Amino acid sequence: xxxxxxxxxxxxxxxxxxxxxxxxxxxxxxxxxxxxxxxxxxxxxxxxxxxxxxxxxxxxxxxxxxxxxxxxxxxxxxxxxxxxxxxxxxxxxxxxxxxxxxxxxxxxxxxxxxxxxxxxxxxxxxxxxxxxxxxxxxxxxxxxxxxxxxxxxxxxxxxxxxxxxxxxxxxxxxxxxxxxxxxxxxxxxxxxxxxxxxxxxxxxxxxxxxxxxxxxxxxxxxxxxxxxxxxxxxxxxxxxxxxxxxxxxxxxxxxxxxxxxxxxxxxxxxxxxxxxxxxxxxxxxxxxxxxxxxxxxxxxxxxxxxxxxxxxxxxxxxxxxxxxxxxxxxxxxxxxxxxxxxxxxxxxxxxxxxxxxxxxxxxxxxxxxxxxxxxxxxxxxxxxxxxxxxxxxxxxxxxxxxxxxxxxxxxxxxxxxxxxxxxxxxxxxxxxxxxxxxxxxxxxxxxxxxxxxxxxxxxxxxxxxxxxxxxxxxx
Amino acid sequence: xxxxxxxxxxxxxxxxxxxxxxxxxxxxxxxxxxxxxxxxxxxxxxxxxxxxxxxxxxxxxxxxxxxxxxxxxxxxxxxxxxxxxxxxxxxxxxxxxxxxxxxxxxxxxxxxxxxxxxxxxxxxxxxxxxxxxxxxxxxxxxxxxxxxxxxxxxxxxxxxxxxxxxxxxxxxxxxxxxxxxxxxxxxxxxxxxxxxxxxxxxxxxxxxxxxxxxxxxxxxxxxxxxxxxxxxxxxxxxxxxxxxxxxxxxxxxxxxxxxxxxxxxxxxxxxxxxxxxxxxxxxxxxxxxxxxxxxxxxxxxxxxxxxxxxxxxxxxxxxxxxxxxxxxxxxxxxxxxxxxxxxxxxxxxxxxxxxxxxxxxxxxxxxxxxxxxxx
Numbered sequence: 001x002x003x004x005x006x007x008x009x010x011x012x013x014x015x016x017x018x019x020x021x022x023x024x025x026x027x028x029x030x031x032x033x034x035x036x037x038x039x040x041x042x043x044x045x046x047x048x049x050x051x052x053x054x055x056x057x058x059x060x061x062x063x064x065x066x067x068x069x070x071x072x073x074x075x076x077x078x079x080x081x082x083x084x085x086x087x088x089x090x091x092x093x094x095x096x097x098x099x100x101x102x103x104x105x106x107x108x109x110x111x112x113x114x115x116x117x118x119x120x121x122x123x124x125x126x127x128x129x130x131x132x133x134x135x136x137x138x139x140x141x142x143x144x145x146x147x148x149x150x151x152x153x154x155x156x157x158x159x160x161x162x163x164x165x166x167x168x169x170x171x172x173x174x175x176x177x178x179x180x181x182x183x184x185x186x187x188x189x190x191x192x193x194x195x196x197x198x199x200x201x202x203x204x205x206x207x208x209x210x211x212x213x214x215x216x217x218x219x220x221x222x223x224x225x226x227x228x229x230x231x232x233x234x235x236x237x238x239x240x241x242x243x244x245x246x247x248x249x250x251x252x253x254x255x256x257x258x259x260x261x262x263x264x265x266x267x268x269x270x271x272x273x274x275x276x277x278x279x280x281x282x283x284x285x286x287x288x289x290x291x292x293x294x295x296x297x298x299x300x301x302x303x304x305x306x307x308x309x310x311x312x313x314x315x316x317x318x319x320x321x322x323x324x325x326x327x328x329x330x331x332x333x334x335x336x337x338x339x340x341x342x343x344x345x346x347x348x349x350x351x352x353x354x355x356x357x358x359x360x361x362x363x364x365x366x367x368x369x370x371x372x373x374x375x376x377x378x379x380x381x382x383x384x385x386x387x388x389x390x391x392x393x394x395x396x397x398x399x400x401x402x403x404x405x406x407x408x409x410x411x412x413x414x415x416x417x418x419x420x421x422x423x424x425x426x427x428x429x430x431x432x433x434x435x436x437x438x439x440x441x442x443x444x445x446x447x448x449x450x451x452x453x454x455x456x457x458x459x460x461x462x463x464x465x466x467x468x469x470x471x472x473x474x475x
Numbered sequence: 476x477x478x479x480x481x482x483x484x485x486x487x488x489x490x491x492x493x494x495x496x497x498x499x500x501x502x503x504x505x506x507x508x509x510x511x512x513x514x515x516x517x518x519x520x521x522x523x524x525x526x527x528x529x530x531x532x533x534x535x536x537x538x539x540x541x542x543x544x545x546x547x548x549x550x551x552x553x554x555x556x557x558x559x560x561x562x563x564x565x566x567x568x569x570x571x572x573x574x575x576x577x578x579x580x581x582x583x584x585x586x587x588x589x590x591x592x593x594x595x596x597x598x599x600x601x602x603x604x605x606x607x608x609x610x611x612x613x614x615x616x617x618x619x620x621x622x623x624x625x626x627x628x629x630x631x632x633x634x635x636x637x638x639x640x641x642x643x644x645x646x647x648x649x650x651x652x653x654x655x656x657x658x659x660x661x662x663x664x665x666x667x668x669x670x671x672x673x674x675x676x677x678x679x680x681x682x683x684x685x686x687x688x689x690x691x692x693x694x695x696x697x698x699x700x701x702x703x704x705x706x707x708x709x710x711x712x713x714x715x716x717x718x719x720x721x722x723x724x725x726x727x728x729x730x731x732x733x734x735x736x737x738x739x740x741x742x743x744x745x746x747x748x749x750x751x752x753x754x755x756x757x758x759x760x761x762x763x764x765x766x767x768x769x770x771x772x773x774x775x776x777x778x779x780x781x782x783x784x785x786x787x788x789x790x791x792x793x794x795x796x797x798x799x800x801x802x803x804x805x806x807x808x809x810x811x812x813x814x815x816x817x818x819x820x821x822x823x824x825x826x827x828x829x830x831x832x833x834x835x836x837x838x839x840x841x842x843x844x845x846x847x848x849x850x
Contacts, residue, residue: 282716299714314715
């Protein structure tokens, strides 16, 4: 994908666009050939209008005035994108932002669109709208490359599916004659795993109690923004509490507050009966909190350090990594070998840098590391994001296994199937509040999705009596 | 599997040596061109440098110089490992040496008490001076680059103010040199007599100890691991439970304490007083040497020796009729080349490793994949 967009150069092989062999040295070359990319993480400026964002960097094409506006309108109407050029970007939701990104690419004359995991940040309803947009684009004769881990989406939107596993093409299939199961088998090379928990292992021993957590932040303009508001929940031993929500509604901050990276303004966090509201991160980790961060590159790994040093990261004060003040290199290395075996981290050795592993293997290493210190509480933020289906199943298995042994898990994910499948209890987070809860046994992704946009609150089951008494703690 | 690990390691070693080698060769080529441009023969110049630089009295001179440079390199490297750019090593060591000299001049105790006191005073002063920058960074977010540069100037001013007759200094009998009260003979550090080649400063032992301590603390202790973690990724360090602010302040203090040692070889082994011709600018030399030595204890030692060698031999070149500015040119070019070469080699190494891992895994995966396609 990076090669197609000119961000990396291939060692061998050729790229052919419209029957012509081309080489891309940088993204500009790719754009010149009509290839545009919509990144998973949007590259937009919040303090500019939609028009300004679109024009930025492409001023030469249609100027920055009326001509550009006309062009944007024209594209927007042609593909049903519904973009309003004069709105400030910060006022837009995720789905709208994505449309701006698509428009940006089209504005630059792209005839081939690459979409990298475009649905990761969308709720089901928005996904449908995006697919409508994509069909529109297709109808107008554009080519779309849609990259996704989600089988159902690929099957519903694509005309042809190519499965890539470990850097090689495994097969190309027609969606019409393929079931999700067959596709998954191609992807993993074996049976499709489902994120289902078996029997409930929830005990009545409360492990993590969060009560009235409040966090606000003053931004550069001096305006105070409330990030977390009145967050209260309890996780018991052996329970998985899932938090659903569109990204950016305070989930990351909640995790950081529980990990001690951010200091809450008010509220109490207690772990196993001890108040840890303001304890330093290291003390919390030593007390048995495992952490799978949402951004493994920034928070979970030292990319240029070897694997065995990454195994020490975050647990430097604990055995087998250290004895007293000294690092026990030998024991840490031996234990890294063990993790690699036990968690099936595919690597030629423990001396390669973390950066040279694939995302899935990096994640397995992190999971292995966090599980190796007998955690009481595991905070798993998007534990299987950007991870191939095989590794995903393995990670789910590890979480389930630990849960059976009394581990409490706080699971935050954008993958609703994962949330519903793994959680014992579900809460929905919207604008810094826990606005709704649901029973994962009965809820559907669509119902959950509507709560994620703030459309529904309270208990998401239609039985009258339980809705009433849950209304309170949801607020 | 094991085989590949070994191969990667060997390759990493090779890459590690490749960068400085590449830099020095490039520097030699550029220097040769400069000498050619001045209308002289570079071959003869290099030849002269080699024969003169390896003479026994030169060896002692170079080792003495390198002792000072090594300490400077380590002081800077401690900051570098942490992603801190301590430009203030220069001011830290000068102000430390000054106060240590004042204390040393005033002490009348026997040497075994005075010498440790003088050294501790120097380390303490350096640490305090660096701590100002550290505290400013941690509490107010002031860039350590800016604050340490300014602290350098303040140190210069303070020394100039106090180094006056009637304040903390006196006019020497010759009448031209102003200096602190000379250290009593008892407070001289031991030297090794190498005969005709001259005196080898005993402080080289301390420098070696500092080098070993640097290696041990960084590579073998929890503290060192935390420090390196912060240097590699502040966000990962925070998430893993390292208090970044505390680490910044601590490492600044340690860097300053080591910086305090820089002036000691000169003070205790050579000048025995702080006068207005006390060597300046060694802090900046330390930056170049830390870069050259890749922040590695042995690398810094090699860098320090190279610097001493260049200084010694280019001084001699001047007598042979070459321009003395050659020294600056060689040093400048080496540093530039080193920075570029390291970055190139680092990127190449990273990419190569990724490819290797990819290739290895693809080979592992090949068998089941083929089966899939048949089915």
